[in-house]
Amino acid sequence: MRESVERETVGGRKRDFITKLDKVTTSFFVTNFPDDATSGDLWKLFLKFGKVGEVYIPKKLDKRGRRFGFVKFKEVKEVEELSDSLRDVWMGMYKLRVNLSRFGRGEPKEAHSQKAPSQRAAAATMVESQNGRSFRNALLDEVQVLKVPVNEELCKELRGSMVGTLAREKDVRRIQTTIFMEGFKSISVTYMGGNMALVRSSNEGDVERMIRSKKECMEYYFSELKPWNPGLLAVQREVWIQVYGIPLHIWGENLFKIVGAKLGVFLDFDEETARMARF
Template sequence: MYNIFQKYGDIVEVVIPAKRDKGGRRFGFARFENVYDVRRFEYELDGIIIGRDKISVNISRFQRSERHLDHNKEEMFNKDYGEKRDGQYNGKNGAHNHAASNRGEPRSYAHAVKKNTQGINNARPINQGLRRVSYQAESVDLKKLKGAFVGIVDKPGMSYNIQEQFHRQGYFGIKITPLGANMVLMEEQEEGELQALLLEAKSWLDQWFSQVKPWEPELVDNERLLWVRVYGIPAHAWHVNFFDLICKPYGTFINADDGTTKKNTMDVARLLMRRKGQRVVDDSFEAIVNGVVFPIRIVEDSYG
């Protein structure tokens, strides 16, 4: 859960007790930092789907009247979690902070936000730009990469298969590491192997790469391959043309997995696409098929 939540915000901790609630369901607590729009963040986390299961997220109870929550929502929370917990949620979408307040302090939402933002006054709100961190690379890492090369593949997506092609050709002394959909890092096991390859096998390399050049710190591939799961597709729209259509706003559709193509199940389609940027795909929209509107959900598969 920690690995999944960290894609959505500054996760601090995740706790999943062994016991279950009165309804026999598992529950957990997650604590985030630097949350500026709690409602929006709650909605975002509440839509997370893991495999075929959707998690449900609720903000901590605090004093819900201060956030203008109605009685029905409080009742829904009680049904989900059985009983009131002596804990706080800091967060977004059901991210719970299970640090109980035993000092009689007021537990209003405003008080909790004020308490949890102490010491981070230099953090910039979301609408004022991205948060920055500063890091100095280790000299040993820079030295290792100094002799490496970067290859830009001829066709996007080929980067993940290049190592196999090198082995088939008998080049076992070159390590190929994909940097994204378009670039690979080429490292030699023994000094001089890369230079020899560039001189002796240029015509072979041209089959796979449009360019091969020395590694530079600025070289980053911002395009990646990812799998998404799509829910709500009607049977009569289960076609590659429809898959291509719904993937266009997020990237380029490549293909569907074997189970989707063979229609083993039609409750969820698993599609491979190419996309620029690191932003996670998680969206809901409506599709009009033969004049009928269908709600569709598309979410990135965290497990690839």
């Protein structure tokens, strides 16, 4: 972590150390992590993906008032493979946005002039085609945002609701039935996408009372329950896709996994497809 690096080095030694680190590491730009996350938290999280050389979270915020940081990996042999593995990194309910950084923090500005324009263009194209956004757009957060008025009435109704992280692969309908059988008929459980579900009630206080009285039951179904707030969003969805025109000589599970990996994480295929009952 940068904090520890700065404590252990002084003056020019610190600059020399960071410059050397920049030359032997691959840097990634990271956003959309929890406000209370520390450099140590990110360090532990990214250790799963390789050898971490440095984690740096600036004190300043981006133009939208959000935190961002940089993670440097050492001894990276396959940059594209590492980039692919970092597309689906989660910290609690937050899906981190991780983009390859084309410029090292210690490089002088002169190195980014219009020398070798073809290399710069190729790098930008690669990131754009892989992640849908260039590193520059990710850094500046240049995205088109729809401005929609908040439904204040719905916000009032959602107060007192809870958002649960599903433990394992739990069926939301089964959770709803269990709660109903326990006598809490005003409470509904709605799937939000990914591994999240909304627990709400038309009667104020019912959700809180149910969670207190059925603690063991809730811990079985949910690994975590948090009071609803506008920032708790499900960014994952399980969807079926239909693919036409597949040559029969390449039909099989490997093909479907490859196709699924292009769009997200492959989960399963239906019985008719497995039996080749439908082409």
